[in-house]
Amino acid sequence: GAVVSQHPSRVICKSGTSVKIECRSLDFQATTMFWYRQFPKQSLMLMATSNEGSKATYEQGVEKDKFLINHASLTLSTLTVTSAHPEDSSFYICSAGGQGTEAFFGQGTRLTVV
Amino acid sequence: QQQVKQSPQSLIVQKGGISIINCAYENTAFDYFPWYQQFPGKGPALLIAIRPDVSEKKEGRFTISFNKSAKQFSLHIMDSQPGDSATYFCAATYSGGYQKVTFGTGTKLQVIP
Numbered sequence: 068g069a070v071v072s073q074h075p076s077r078v079i080c081k082s083g084t085s086v087k088i089e090c091r092s093l094d095f096q097a098t099t100m101f102w103y104r105q106f107p108k109q110s111l112m113l114m115a116t117s118n119e120g121s122k123a124t125y126e127q128g129v130e131k132d133k134f135l136i137n138h139a140s141l142t143l144s145t146l147t148v149t150s151a152h153p154e155d156s157s158f159y160i161c162s163a164g165g166q167g168t169e170a171f172f173g174q175g176t177r178l179t180v181v
Numbered sequence: 182q183q184q185v186k187q188s189p190q191s192l193i194v195q196k197g198g199i200s201i202i203n204c205a206y207e208n209t210a211f212d213y214f215p216w217y218q219q220f221p222g223k224g225p226a227l228l229i230a231i232r233p234d235v236s237e238k239k240e241g242r243f244t245i246s247f248n249k250s251a252k253q254f255s256l257h258i259m260d261s262q263p264g265d266s267a268t269y270f271c272a273a274t275y276s277g278g279y280q281k282v283t284f285g286t287g288t289k290l291q292v293i294p
Contacts, residue, residue, distance in 0.1 A: 073224075101281060110270060110284045111225065160224045164280035169215075172224035 069095045071163050073173035080151055080180055088146045088176045090161030096141035097163035101170070102134075105158040117144040151180040184208055185273050187285030194292050200258040202288045204271035207252065211273035215282070216245065216256050219268045228269070229256075261292045 070093040080086045090100055098119045103111040115136055116124040123136035133155075135147040144163075148155055156179050162170045187204045194200045206214075212233055217225035231238045231245040231254065238245045244257040258265055271285040 071224075099280060108287075108289075110287050111282075113281065113283075116281065158222075162224075162280065162282070169227060169230075170274075170280040170282050172217075172226070175222070175224045177222065 069093075069164070069169075069171045071161065071171045071173040073159075073161055073176050075176060076174060077177045078179070080178070082152055082180055083150055085147055085149045086151055086178060088148075088159055088161075088178075090144045090146070090163070090173055092142045092163045092171075095163075097144075098141060100138060100144040100161055100163040102136065102144075102146050103160045103162070105160060105175075107158075111160060114146075148178065151178070153180045156180045184283050185271060185285040187271050187288060189288060190286070191289045192291070194261045194290065196261065196263060196292055196294050198261050198292075200256075200261045200265070200290055200292070202256045202269055202271065202290075203253065204255065204285050205251075205253045206273050208273070208275075208283075209252070210275045211283070212276055213274045214245070214247065214254055215272050215274070216243075217270045217272060217284075219270065219287075225270060258290075261290075263292045263294060266290055266292050 072091045074089045100117040102114045105111045114129045117136045117138040119138045125131045138144040160175045162172045164170045185206050215230035216228045218228045219225040229240050229243045233249045242259045247254040269288045272282045
């Protein structure tokens, strides 16, 4: 299957700082990528849909000014958590798909805000 | 509102036994139903998927049963192995948005020797 890579896999940042997470499709082009958040022992909840060359679409209840999404190319989407606080600590996962029906998921990024 | 409901929340099965996880959905626009396996600290990986025009799909030890009229589907893991211990998510998506996945609540499976 297609490969989606996230970086970093783990990050610790201080409260009030911003952190950027990258999501890359390694062997296909993705006009659309998706960002999910997963709290411990919970399911994945869709945060936003990232569209190449246009603004992201955010799910209800997700603060677009806190979670900045940029999809500047067909192989890269970034999620920036701005002014991070401890409650933003979570597992962030991206997904993407090329032609066809499947969504391929990255390995996730564990964010810890201290 | 949870659009895809999943049970049980956790499951302990003896090695060699059958693991069964059940899901139900509400939105009839869903027309593609994947199952994902997730190990701790990793992203979910596609295990098997089914469309509603098929009542059953089998791949190796994994079988999906689908009941369109009841809007229910289930995953059966035959001859369960300790290596199957993971969290399993049923999911649903729809034509034109196959990559936008709605996940169930998850089932933590533990297979004991």
